[in-house]
Amino acid sequence: MLFVASEGGKAACDRAMEIAKDWLAGLGHHIVIVSSNTGMIGFDEPNMSLYMLPDPKSNRIISKKGWNLSCENVLHRAIHSHAPSVFVFDGPYPYRGVLNAIQSATEMETVWITSERTQEEILHRCEDNFNNVFQRNYSGESYISRNSRRRNYSALTNKILVATNYGSHNSTMSIPAYVDRALSKYNNLSLIGINHSVKPSQVSEKFSEQLEGFEDKKSISSLQGAIVSDNLELITQLHHNMVPTVCILHEKTNPNIKNEIHKMAMSGGLFVSSRDEKQEIELYIDAIINRDWNLAVTQNETPKSSTLLNNLLK
Known part of the structure; x- marks a missing residue:
């Protein structure tokens, strides 16, 4: 139960x-x-x-x-x-x-x-x-480890997850203007959302696909990059699947969560910034969309661990 x-x-x-x-x-x-x-x-x-x-x-x-x-x-x-x-x-x-x-x-x-x-x-x-x-504890191997697959040009799918409000009860927030501006510079991007993570009026206007949640591992692993909020569970899944990610912190981000995210970022593939650092965020977005920079993101192999459920019941 x-x-x-x-x-x-x-x-x-x-x-x-x-x-x-x-x-x-x-x-x-x-x-x-x-x-x-x-x-x-x-x-x-x-x-x-x-x-x-x-x-x-x-x-x-x-x-x-x-x-x-x-x-x-x-x-x-x-x-x-x-x-x-x-x-x-x-x-x-x-x-x-x-x-x-x-x-x-x-x-x-x-x-x-x-x-x-x-x-x-x-x-x-x-x-x-x-x-x-x-x-x-999502920063270590307690529940989940990083994937050991090698990324190559097949990973450049032009699919960018935008979930800047994921995990919040408030689903009426729009994509931040500076994120929207950075993405608008590129043609042929497929913006992917997660249900209940963005203002409903923007779904049909900007998104080509909506995921039910991050349990959809196949869809997550097919992403070229992601732009997300400070949701630790989602960031961990993206990190596990070696998806280059821009994480935007805010002034109310829990200090413990912030520390865990920064620890994760030390192994590469995760760019962390606060939402008032708009120019820095735009540079990070450029990095995950640029083909060469995207593929330059590497992560060390870690041993596989069991699922959350097995950890709870063992």
Whole structure:
């Protein structure tokens, strides 16, 4: 059973969908997803049950106490109906309703995937409710390693991922003007987006393709380059697939995330800048589009590691 919290945004949904598909690939496996994240609405796989809760931050929620009581009831029914062997909570802090529900299922293994936003105080207060707590670490080999494939001219597909708002609940933001200006200098580019990552009116106007999420590994590996926000999960997948990437940080970027991104950039192929450095960003965009510069990006081979799901359950 997997609980997907709304605080994780679209990135948490992508992660949940990938975990679900990995798990369901096993013979006779079943998965139950309970979520307060609206990004999970409509997700459907064979042998999967989905329970949706309203977003606790929604204006429609009358009280936090009432929401937690509803959450506890739904989760309690789901646990006792399906009797899962493992419960995984993915979010920066466990809701009180979640903690109350899992306390009654003592035979169930409980796992908490903490967020880089999880405060130490919350971690210490809640960790005793779980058998295992995992801190996401995307800079090393904990969950994912870099690909060892060699890039050649076949990698120059003219496909550029533009996801400057990916992972945010706000999907009404436009592509930054300086990014749009830098891209407009080039002909024959195919701009690729990710659903819910850019202003809807720009989708048909500028994008030739929309990805459902970064679990689409084949589409990710076919990119020539990417221009993204500070979403650590997406950057890690791009880095793993050796896609030259421009990362645009902002003033509210979490310092821990910023450090992880800069560590990743040390191995090459990742250009990091703040969004007020417009000229620098335009130069980086030129670098990922230029054929010779693009192919000059090299990364060292690293040993392959198991999937996120295997790391959670081993």
